[in-house]
């Protein structure tokens with residue numbers, strides 16, 4: 001599995017290794033294969049880009065697809081018609097739903113290996129229901145995106161084609177079921193996971209980056225990018241090309257955070273009714289915003305599951321079948337930056353196209369690379385607390401901490417982890433593994 | 436119910452789509468009921484060489500192998516896994532054809548190739564490294580094909596013939612219900628101007644579609660989304676080189692001008708851009724040429 | 733890569749049975765030997781030489797591929813040779829992308845009676861391929 005800025009090109013580059021020099025220090029290094037990505041994409045047709053990037057990581061294929069599509073809009077200076085934007089948004093919400101459900105139940109539970117053990121069951125929500133919901137979320141992605149795990153409806157300037165009537169009504173039916181599962185999941189989480197979150201005290205003050213809508217509420221698709229400082233004051237709000245330079249040369253005294261927890265902190269609140277209500281429980285339990293408790297990201301994610309389902313329902317309700325204006329005319333190709341608020345966090349793509357619409361340069365700024373400093377800060381304080389002895393408990397906490405960020409490099413569950421202690425010469429003197 | 440089968444899933448690398456496509460199978464529960472799981476590894480770190488070594492030789496009935504193979508380490512793992520399994524399925528485009536990763540084999544003078552070389556090798560389809568018994572095509576495998584594999588491999592009493600590809604023996608065109616106009620190919624079109632007419636064969640409209648040379652069974656879903664088939668299921672039965680086959684079809688669609696210099700024809704053929712990314716999107720590593728070479732450049 | 737005197741190129745020739753093949757045949761019977769580097773495969777028409785055949789030849793170690801049909805306008809199969817030429821044209825573009833020198837493929841159109849012309853063309857192509865050196869394709873394994 002690749003970290004997000006490498007297409008599955010360099011299978012051996014991904015490592016999660018906690019290393020030290022003499023002392024035990026934790027660090028996660030995200031493979032930075034920027035050049036590799038760019039040379040992979042060079043010479044490719046612009047309209048194919050959304051097909052390539054979604055295979056970087058199938059768990060958030062929708063986000064990658066849409067980020068590429070939005071960057072390509074910018075490359076061609078195109079403003080997609082309303083109908084196309086509406087389809088893309090609905091697709092984005094379906095993608096976030098799929099991702100969050102998959103993360104919560106299949107990637108993140110502390111199963112004992114093997115797929116059967118990954119499904120966390122309880123009386124309220126049988127594993128069967130969740131798997132069924134995941135399948136149906138995939139079906140909605142297929143209806144909206146054209147292909148189940150790897151959508152392809154997005155093209156520069158719009159979408160390829162509209163959605164047939166009967167498909168649309170099928171998607172609407174599914175969406176209301178998905179909301180039901182989301183609400184039950186949230187309840188189930190509050191009954192169990194919430195207490196666990198409260199017990200996890202690890203807290204890392206960070207800047208938060210998220211996409212917000214016109215009302216300053218969290219967006220799970222497009223909008224303005226906003227960064228707030230650890231106290232919650234706004235640092236910058238702008239479009240991707242305005243915010244990108246600051247992100248790339250991060251000089252602040254605390255790391256930058258993206259993802260559910262950052263969305264909680266950077267926005268004024270969820271953009272849907274029920275999700276906003278549910279956020280109150282979280283704030284009641286953990287204090288007022290901003291919240292820097294790493295484990296709270298899990299809680300925020302469950303609430304976003306509800307939010308995504310609500311957004312999906314209303315987006316689908318607003319879609320008109322038979323809308324034929326789904327594609328804008330394109331200008332001469334050039335350079336463009338586009339962002340999407342992806343399931344895992346803000347995701348930014350940049351492309352430079354030649355006059356023929358062929359890729360010359362390509363760059364992805366993924367949640368993984370953005371969060372690297374944040375994850376490492378969390379691990380450092382965790383290791384500092386645990387002392388020199390690496391116990392099963394330490395390993396479990398490391399796993400949970402990394403997991404709380406939902407990075408792309410640990411998509412499987414329970415993910416494997418290697419912690420090594422190195423002596424002064426860099427030789428491995430002790431090693432712990434968790435697979 | 437036949438005896439419990441011992442099955443295993445291994446994805447050393449790849450995007451994770453393959454394991455999800457299996458997990459989402461509606462027959463998953465039935466499949467798991469009738470089987471023991473030897474392991475379910477979705478990344479190389481999940482399973483060490485040691486752990487694999489300790490398994491009984493031929494102790495696994497069916498191993499599904501997803502993701503591409505490249506350097507020595509992954510080849511060694513594939514060989515070791517082969518010893519442990521009675522039957523091996525190349526699961527998904529990466530294992531089947533090298534997949535999108537295979538394009539790195541062909542990138543000119545790229546840093547990537549140096550990196551690949553340092554990593555110990557170029558992308559290879561699984562069948563270049565070990566014997567493969569079955570193929571489940573697709574990137575990731577479409578649901579219908581996954582179902583067929585699950586039924587034939589895990590739910591049936593007898594095993595399918597070695598060499599079975601869990602897809603149609605016909606091309607994608609057979610499942611595509613677009614109208615045919617049998618237009619000559621006079622101009623290559625791309626999505627720049629406008630998306631194609633959703634009811635007419637893409638090739639008739641000048642858009643490159645790999646449908647004629649690609650194994651069907653996917654339901655031509657991409658065509659339904661008004662995207663061309665990009666060839667994820669690999670070549671149709673009997674075709675060795677998928678990219679060569681589509682280039683051949685395209686060439687034959689270009690009308691002969693009668694001018695023996697071929698100038699007019701060449702103009703059409705020259706306008707096909709990104710030949711490798713278009714004709715060999717998933718199959719560069721499985722092509723007859725396999726990778727870019729240095730022919731006295 | 734060139735300058736390889738001891739290198740004996742392997743050349744596969746796909747020859748149309750009505751024309752170039754007949755010319756090659758004539759060389760044989762008229763004691764006009766053409767280089768033994770050339771192995772001939774008889775085809776009905778060069779339009780029948782598929783991408784798979786050409787690429788397989790390279791994969792199996794051919795250093796050069798000679799495609800001999802009729803002269804333009806003389807095809808028995810309504811322009812099969814010209815269709816074949818379009819195919820070769822596009823395949824050469826692909827070969828180039830794979831780093832293979834497109835000069836390793838040569839097309840000729842020789843009438844059945846022109847044994848001498850075939851002999852010269854065969855010699856010239858063999859010499860040119862010898863100069864190019866061995867095809868790197870095989871080292872792919």
Ligand code: SF4
Pocket residue numbers: 607608609611612613635636637638639644645646647655658664
């Ligand atoms: S070429 Fe493509 S569009 Fe045409 S029939 Fe085949 S699959 Fe359909």
Ligand code: SF4
Pocket residue numbers: 573574577607649650651653654655656657658663664665666667668669
């Ligand atoms: S239409 Fe082609 S690219 Fe699309 S799923 Fe089918 S085989 Fe794959």
